Amino acid sequence: MDSFIYSLNATVPVFAVMAIGYILRRIGLINEAFVEGANKLVFKVCLPCMLFLDVFSTDILHHFDGKYIGFCAVVTLISILVIWGLARRLLKDRTQVGAFVQSAYRSSAAILGIAFIENIYGNSGMGPLMIIGSVPLYNIFAVTILTIESNDPNLRQETGRIRTALINIAKNPIILGILFGLAASLMQLRLPQMIEKSIMNLGNMASPLALIAIGAGFEGKQALERIKPAVIATVIKLIGLAAVFLPVAVWLGFRDQELLALVIMLASPTTPTAYIMAKNMHGDDVLSSSVIVLTTVFSSLTLTGWIFLMRYMNWIAD
Numbered sequence: 001m002d003s004f005i006y007s008l009n010a011t012v013p014v015f016a017v018m019a020i021g022y023i024l025r026r027i028g029l030i031n032e033a034f035v036e037g038a039n040k041l042v043f044k045v046c047l048p049c050m051l052f053l054d055v056f057s058t059d060i061l062h063h064f065d066g067k068y069i070g071f072c073a074v075v076t077l078i079s080i081l082v083i084w085g086l087a088r089r090l091l092k093d094r095t096q097v098g099a100f101v102q103s104a105y106r107s108s109a110a111i112l113g114i115a116f117i118e119n120i121y122g123n124s125g126m127g128p129l130m131i132i133g134s135v136p137l138y139n140i141f142a143v144t145i146l147t148i149e150s151n152d153p154n155l156r157q158e159t160g161r162i163r164t165a166l167i168n169i170a171k172n173p174i175i176l177g178i179l180f181g182l183a184a185s186l187m188q189l190r191l192p193q194m195i196e197k198s199i200m201n202l203g204n205m206a207s208p209l210a211l212i213a214i215g216a217g218f219e220g221k222q223a224l225e226r227i228k229p230a231v232i233a234t235v236i237k238l239i240g241l242a243a244v245f246l247p248v249a250v251w252l253g254f255r256d257q258e259l260l261a262l263v264i265m266l267a268s269p270t271t272p273t274a275y276i277m278a279k280n281m282h283g284d285d286v287l288s289s290s291v292i293v294l295t296t297v298f299s300s301l302t303l304t305g306w307i308f309l310m311r312y313m314n315w316i317a318d
Contacts, residue, residue: 021215072133
């Protein structure tokens, strides 16, 4: 029951804000122009600020764990490549591949993950190290896949797509936010309080504004047309990846906060960033938002199940 309450506390507020966004759009309080502006603001300003502070606030030199970060990176890489390969073979509509792949692998590690870990342990634990190992790859491959799988007529040649993907990676605001945060942490910089608070205020806007935009932009009829790939991506996100990689993590000796952070990485709801990226890079944002809604709704049950299993097996302490 405690695990179920933890899960509900983490997921219900997220779903509620999305629902509020949907209602506000339907009653005319916000419109399409607001949604477009909010998506751009989150993508270019708020999310980079949030991720910068998440990484910057971690004493990487003191808490560095190469084995753990490496495991997170390898698992993330394998997950992305396998899902991408399967999607290219099995999805009939190639325009859905980019959104499907990032929705199936991309966890809410930064937006929900840290809060969820703090609910249980009272601190962020291994969460920031998990973010360092996974989130840069999330974003690098999201940009790459959305560019390569784009139906943009200006990207007819594969070489053109690869060149564009590399350019997009180099100028992606989210990736830049992580890199600047990593550099600042390694150099142990101290920001003036007024600057840090200003960045924090912008970062704090990322999650609620993204969720309102998802809800406001959600189209039920179009979502139903994509229900099959959305359900498949949801099963992969909430159950499939954890079922494959958690036993490997246990075998390697990871326990407690390490294992809980891995569960967040593997089995938490799809991050709202997936919708923001798809929307800003001309991907299938309807499919992305559908997966975010489904994974958010059902994650309270699946996360509870994973935590109950780990506690039952004495892999994580109460």
